[in-house]
Amino acid sequence: MKDHNTEDTIRTAEPILSGGLRELDKVKLGVRNSRLLKRASDVCGGSAVWRTRKLTEAYDLLSLSQLAPRFTVHDIDLRETLRAKASIKVPVPLIPDAQGELRIASVALLGILYPEHAIREPLPGFAFIQILQPSAVWHANVAAEGAQMLCLGAQLPAGILTKELVLMAYGALSMQTVMVDEADAAGVMNTEAALWWQQHLELVPLSRAKFLDPSP
Amino acid sequence: MKELCNMKQFREITAVPNLNDTSVRLSLNTRLPQFIGAPSDADNRLAALKIAVIGCGSVGRNIALHLARLQITEVRLVDKGVLKLESLLTHMCQPEEVFQRQPKASNLGLLLKGINPATTVLVFDGAIEALDLHALVDIDVVVLATDNLLAEVKTAQKCLWLGIPLIQASVHGDTLLAQVRFFANGNAHGPCPVCSYSKEEWNALNRETRFSCEGNSQASTPRIDGAPTMSTSFLCAMASDLAMVQVVRHALGLGMPVEDTMVEYCGFNHRTVVSPLKPNPGCPCDHTAYRRVLSPHSLPECTLRQLTDTSGLGGGSDFAAMSFKVGNLAFCNLWFCRCTKSRIAERFINPAEVGETCPVCEELIRPQPFHTHYPVPASAIDNVLGRRLRDLGAASVDWVVVYGSQGGVLLYHN
Numbered sequence: 001m002k003d004h005n006t007e008d009t010i011r012t013a014e015p016i017l018s019g020g021l022r023e024l025d026k027v028k029l030g031v032r033n034s035r036l037l038k039r040a041s042d043v044c045g046g047s048a049v050w051r052t053r054k055l056t057e058a059y060d061l062l063s064l065s066q067l068a069p070r071f072t073v074h075d076i077d078l079r080e081t082l083r084a085k086a087s088i089k090v091p092v093p094l095i096p097d098a099q100g101e102l103r104i105a106s107v108a109l110l111g112i113l114y115p116e117h118a119i120r121e122p123l124p125g126f127a128f129i130q131i132l133q134p135s136a137v138w139h140a141n142v143a144a145e146g147a148q149m150l151c152l153g154a155q156l157p158a159g160i161l162t163k164e165l166v167l168m169a170y171g172a173l174s175m176q177t178v179m180v181d182e183a184d185a186a187g188v189m190n191t192e193a194a195l196w197w198q199q200h201l202e203l204v205p206l207s208r209a210k211f212l213d214p215s216p
Numbered sequence: 217m218k219e220l221c222n223m224k225q226f227r228e229i230t231a232v233p234n235l236n237d238t239s240v241r242l243s244l245n246t247r248l249p250q251f252i253g254a255p256s257d258a259d260n261r262l263a264a265l266k267i268a269v270i271g272c273g274s275v276g277r278n279i280a281l282h283l284a285r286l287q288i289t290e291v292r293l294v295d296k297g298v299l300k301l302e303s304l305l306t307h308m309c310q311p312e313e314v315f316q317r318q319p320k321a322s323n324l325g326l327l328l329k330g331i332n333p334a335t336t337v338l339v340f341d342g343a344i345e346a347l348d349l350h351a352l353v354d355i356d357v358v359v360l361a362t363d364n365l366l367a368e369v370k371t372a373q374k375c376l377w378l379g380i381p382l383i384q385a386s387v388h389g390d391t392l393l394a395q396v397r398f399f400a401n402g403n404a405h406g407p408c409p410v411c412s413y414s415k416e417e418w419n420a421l422n423r424e425t426r427f428s429c430e431g432n433s434q435a436s437t438p439r440i441d442g443a444p445t446m447s448t449s450f451l452c453a454m455a456s457d458l459a460m461v462q463v464v465r466h467a468l469g470l471g472m473p474v475e476d477t478m479v480e481y482c483g484f485n486h487r488t489v490v491s492p493l494k495p496n497p498g499c500p501c502d503h504t505a506y507r508r509v510l511s512p513h514s515l516p517e518c519t520l521r522q523l524t525d526t527s528g529l530g531g532g533s534d535f536a537a538m539s540f541k542v543g544n545l546a547f548c549n550l551w552f553c554r555c556t557k558s559r560i561a562e563r564f565i566n567p568a569e570v571g572e573t574c575p576v577c578e579e580l581i582r583p584q585p586f587h588t589h590y591p592v593p594a595s596a597i598d599n600v601l602g603r604r605l606r607d608l609g610a611a612s613v614d615w616v617v618v619y620g621s622q623g624g625v626l627l628y629h630n
């Protein structure tokens with residue numbers, strides 16, 4: 001799934017890494033990511049404040065992909081709602097097989113959605129991230145029926161950053177930040193999965209790797 | 217009360233029980249002073265006003281009553297709340313209305329109609345966020361009197377897009393402070409209520425807005441968990457009276473301009489301070505007003521290409537950069553059901569409504585969020601731009617916003 005070109009890979013090895021995620025604006029985008037950003041910004045629509053914000057968010061996502069080998073941005077659309085298709089190398093729990101054994105996928109393909117009003121209004125935690133692949137995700141925060149929206153909490157604050165959404169999605173999928181209390185309305189979308197995970201807490205988390213760690 | 221066909225979200229209060237309306241017809245001139253510097257047609261100017269009051273609580277209720285006594289032509293009332301026991305402490309209302317938990321807007325509407333039967337009174341017992349953008353299109357001034365921050369953000373943005381002056385009246389009980397802010401919304405460089413939000417206000421907005429995860433609907437309606445305003449009826453009355461002074465000064469051009477100013481009265485020292493309101497370039501609201509065009513044709517009979525022509529925007533090479541808001545409808549490119557993961561939809565859907573069922577698996581057909589657009593870019597739907605909106609699932613749409621590089625145009629049809 002990783003398709004960074006050489007220049008992107010070199011960039012991730014630069015000292016900027018030590019600055020961590022606060023230094024995203026100092027990352028110089030590689031050729032491929034620059035091209036993605038240019039193509040998206042050429043048709044960036046909306047009001048001036050929204051266009052400016054979208055360009056910053058797009059830059060952050062692409063920079064993040066250069067810092068984190070496990071994260072790849074495949075496409076960005078800035079015409080109206082910010083839409084990014086991105087993948088994270090992370091264990092993704094799938095519905096247990098006939099023997100009751102948990103199945104695990106190794107990559108999540110995410111559809112990241114960031115609508116204009118999110119810059120000034122709190123939105124529900126399931127408004128931003130759709131798990132496009134794999135299907136049959138077995139997770140307390142992903143509804144069994146529906147579009148596999150990943151719920152990141154009861155509500156997320158106005159103006160939340162897309163890089164924060166990505167980090168939250170990683171934490172939720174790897175079950176490092178996990179909500180399996182089926183009685184807690186904040187985030188539980190699949191009660192059956194929540195109950196199953198309560199019985200299998202020994203499997204949690206699915207990975208202890210940090211987001212910026214080298215991917216497996 | 218009857219349903220209005222052209223203002224479908226509002227309900228008109230047409231008659232007050234047990235009241236013969238001819239018996240209370242009075243001329244405003246019977247009591248209207250000759251304000252210094254007022255135009256000679258002051259009574260007519262006041263009579264022509266159409267004002268919307270968002271929030272019919274202790275402050276908004278007083279304002280609306282004043283408006284009825286000024287005999288303006290139309291008042292629209294918006295509030296999703298009901299009268300409750302505590303209302304007796306701050307509102308002018310009767311115990312029986314409280315025990316019946318009457319909706320605030322409807323209850324107030326009847327009162328207004330009783331004061332002046334000649335004023336058209338329209339009520340919406342719902343939240344401002346549920347009100348269509350074009351429902352306030354012909355309003356002269358919006359008065360905002362709510363302590364619900366989400367309603368404040370939504371109202372601020374609606375008034376900016378419509379280019380309608382917004383007067384906000386509020387109180388701070390502990391400091392005996394009544395405050396009125398006047399946002400002219402006359403151009404893209406003026407202030408709005410959100411411009412001055414502090415970190416504490418953003419935190420409060422995030423804290424008090426609550427969603428339910430149930431249903432996984434993209435149109436989830438928030439619940440507001442804000443603490444009630446701690447105030448007294450006299451302080452609320454002070455804020456509403458100050459707001460009315462600003463309404464009349466604005467309408468008649470009395471004294472120094474009130475646009476983009478804040479008036480604060482403090483009961484502790486009886487001082488009144490007037491200060492200018494400043495815009496914030498980093499404000500997350502869109503400060504650009506839409507141009508408004510009354511469509512000569514019913515919108516569902518039009519294609520988006522025709523509406524773009526009517527808007528005067530785009531055309532030619534610019535067309536690819538256009539986008540559209542078709543009422544509150546999202547454009548769904550792909551949807552899915554239990555038996556088919558992604559099937560072509562290519563139609564407008566209402567995200568708040570339950571969709572169709574699949575004839576094969578008999579389960580609900582739902583939109584794929586990542587392939588559903590609101591607003592929808594022209595380049596995402598270029599194969600259907602020549603089809604009538606009616607044929608694309610938008611058979612009852614009555615407003616469309618067309619966006620181009622030169623801004624937005626609101627097209628509406630009553």
Ligand SMILES: [Zn+2]
Nearest residue numbers: 408410411499
């Ligand atoms: Zn503003």
Ligand SMILES: [Zn+2]
Nearest residue numbers: 553555574577
């Ligand atoms: Zn089906």
